[in-house]
Amino acid sequence: MLVDIQNLRVSFATRTGTFEAVRGVSFQIGTEKLGIVGESGSGKSLTARALMRLLPQNARITADRLSFDGVDILKADERAMRGLRGKRAGFILQDPKYSLNPVMTIGRQVAESWRQHKGGSRKEALEAAVDLLDQVRIRDPRRVCDLYPHEVSGGMGQRVMIAMMLAPDPALLIADEPTSALDATVQAEILRLMEDLVSKRGMGLILISHDLPLVSHFCDRVAVMYSGRVMEELSAGTLAQAKHPYTKGLLNCLPSLTHPKPRLPVLSRDAAWLQS
Amino acid sequence: MIEVEQLRVRFGDNEVVKGVSLNVPAGGSFGIVGESGSGKSTVLRALSGLNGAWTGRIAIDGESVGPRRDKAFFRKVQMVFQDPYGSLHPRQTIDRILSEPLLVHGMDNIERRIETVLAEVALPNAVRFRYPHQLSGGQRQRVAIARALIAEPEVLLLDEPTSALDVSVQAEILNLLADLRERRNLTYILVSHNLAVVSHLCPTVGVMLGGQMVEVISAEDLRAGKTQHPHTSELRALSVDLEEPA
Ligand SMILES: Nc1ncnc2c1ncn2[C@@H]1O[C@H](COP(=O)(O)OP(=O)(O)OP(=O)(O)O)[C@@H](O)[C@H]1O
Ligand SMILES: Nc1ncnc2c1ncn2[C@@H]1O[C@H](COP(=O)(O)OP(=O)(O)OP(=O)(O)O)[C@@H](O)[C@H]1O
Ligand SMILES: [Mg+2]
Ligand SMILES: [Mg+2]
Numbered sequence: 357m358l359v360d361i362q363n364l365r366v367s368f369a370t371r372t373g374t375f376e377a378v379r380g381v382s383f384q385i386g387t388e389k390l391g392i393v394g395e396s397g398s399g400k401s402l403t404a405r406a407l408m409r410l411l412p413q414n415a416r417i418t419a420d421r422l423s424f425d426g427v428d429i430l431k432a433d434e435r436a437m438r439g440l441r442g443k444r445a446g447f448i449l450q451d452p453k454y455s456l457n458p459v460m461t462i463g464r465q466v467a468e469s470w471r472q473h474k475g476g477s478r479k480e481a482l483e484a485a486v487d488l489l490d491q492v493r494i495r496d497p498r499r500v501c502d503l504y505p506h507e508v509s510g511g512m513g514q515r516v517m518i519a520m521m522l523a524p525d526p527a528l529l530i531a532d533e534p535t536s537a538l539d540a541t542v543q544a545e546i547l548r549l550m551e552d553l554v555s556k557r558g559m560g561l562i563l564i565s566h567d568l569p570l571v572s573h574f575c576d577r578v579a580v581m582y583s584g585r586v587m588e589e590l591s592a593g594t595l596a597q598a599k600h601p602y603t604k605g606l607l608n609c610l611p612s613l614t615h616p617k618p619r620l621p622v623l624s625r626d627a628a629w630l631q632s
Numbered sequence: 633m634i635e636v637e638q639l640r641v642r643f644g645d646n647e648v649v650k651g652v653s654l655n656v657p658a659g660g661s662f663g664i665v666g667e668s669g670s671g672k673s674t675v676l677r678a679l680s681g682l683n684g685a686w687t688g689r690i691a692i693d694g695e696s697v698g699p700r701r702d703k704a705f706f707r708k709v710q711m712v713f714q715d716p717y718g719s720l721h722p723r724q725t726i727d728r729i730l731s732e733p734l735l736v737h738g739m740d741n742i743e744r745r746i747e748t749v750l751a752e753v754a755l756p757n758a759v760r761f762r763y764p765h766q767l768s769g770g771q772r773q774r775v776a777i778a779r780a781l782i783a784e785p786e787v788l789l790l791d792e793p794t795s796a797l798d799v800s801v802q803a804e805i806l807n808l809l810a811d812l813r814e815r816r817n818l819t820y821i822l823v824s825h826n827l828a829v830v831s832h833l834c835p836t837v838g839v840m841l842g843g844q845m846v847e848v849i850s851a852e853d854l855r856a857g858k859t860q861h862p863h864t865s866e867l868r869a870l871s872v873d874l875e876e877p878a
Contacts, residue, residue: 371761395798396770412765450769450796495669499646507643510714510792511668511825533769536795537714539825540870541863542668566770566798569874596877609803611832613855613871619810620803620832 358560359385362421366402379584389561391571394581400564404530446521450532456505463501473524488519493545510537528560633658633819639688641674649674650843659817663830666840672823676789680711707737710780714791720764727760733783749778754804770797788820827871839864
């Protein structure tokens, strides 16, 4: 098992007491694509970050088991964690532009990350960077290499992050909303690229997304989160037939191109979902 | 309410908006979709006065505007940015972020307005005393929308306002935007890569590719597949594919 999470909890001390953001999440992943969906603030990003121990300093984390690639994340020292992050596991963060270095050109950042894993000369690395940017369908990659993060569009920033993940050969890719700012054509291309990686290199993938139709088409399994818990886990293709009222409620909120609705239904939340 | 004629924007010798024209009547809403990097955000930034290096004509409410804008302009026109993290001051609490526009425009009832706007974007009152980094991605996006709405603008420029939001909050925000248009005759331009979202809110949609608006199409024709340009057809086909069950 590549990832094994049992009873993960993440909490914060706040002025008004302890806030439990993740409340007993469990799942396992092998070489497959797991989608995590669920409403904003339900703990999706924190769950993924906990796995890489990339949590805010004031976060308290406990788990019965939290292991990645055989490593006990709760016990591993900082050096072991650095060996995992970016090498055994690639992480595409939700705020891509924020995670890029603002004072380094795109080309240099991609080249540096390539060189860290593959070695080689600066010139080779820069050529590799151009190629990686091309693979994520950035037009005119040579021009873009010379731009700074604030000079690229939202979707370009997302793709730069993805390009940086392609250099090492990670065993797991964690992608937090990797395509949320991309148009449908580029999105389709990026998903194809990730699909390739997963099947060719035998990787695991955690895809966090608000886009239920996309997850349903692309992933093998889906975990539906609400208020820090997994409400249900189901095979992705059957998402449309979900039984849990929360999942059904989410599907119902979607606007549709082919079946327009005059007004969108909103979700009514039920306290009973959080019992048991 | 919004008139744009032959708008051109360049960065150095790279022209990224190549003569875009559009027209939105008061109380109307215009959607922009199109390829990533095609210049959608750049158009909105020129409209909102954030980028002075443009040529062409921009008029708001019948008045031509230049590169520089005054306080009255920002009272009338507000923008929600694509990147909500970058646009919120990291060291200011949400309360401070939301009161600032009210103080700038000398508006009263600050307390009540903040409470109302937070409820409108479905955020609990408790977030007032947090900092942006203590919120999830979608919660930050809602703060950005709340900040744009709080001074009651007449024109809203929305850049991917719901792409970081889950579908339940997205539904609430889209309903809110539809209501504001009805109640306050709000006019807006909505940039989104999601065709279902755009055609839900906007009767007219412009499609951008490589700095040009290659097609302007009614939401009705877009739904029906009566597209002209291949890029529009491709975007539509992919979007329809996803709507089919897996
Ligand atoms: N540093 C922090 N201090 C206090 N609370 C926090 C902190 N970081 C996150 N939270 C809270 O933890 C909860 C879960 O956050 P998380 O980022 O995991 O949500 P998410 O499911 O990824 O949401 P989104 O879809 O909006 O990105 C949220 O309610 C958020 O406000
Ligand atoms: N400050 C800048 N300096 C140089 N080039 C820039 C700058 N800002 C934007 N560009 C370029 O202008 C082009 C259009 O960018 P823009 O952000 O308008 O695209 P977009 O259509 O909003 O894309 P997305 O859907 O990915 O957000 C891109 O090629 C980008 O690199
Ligand atoms: Mg998140
Ligand atoms: Mg943009």
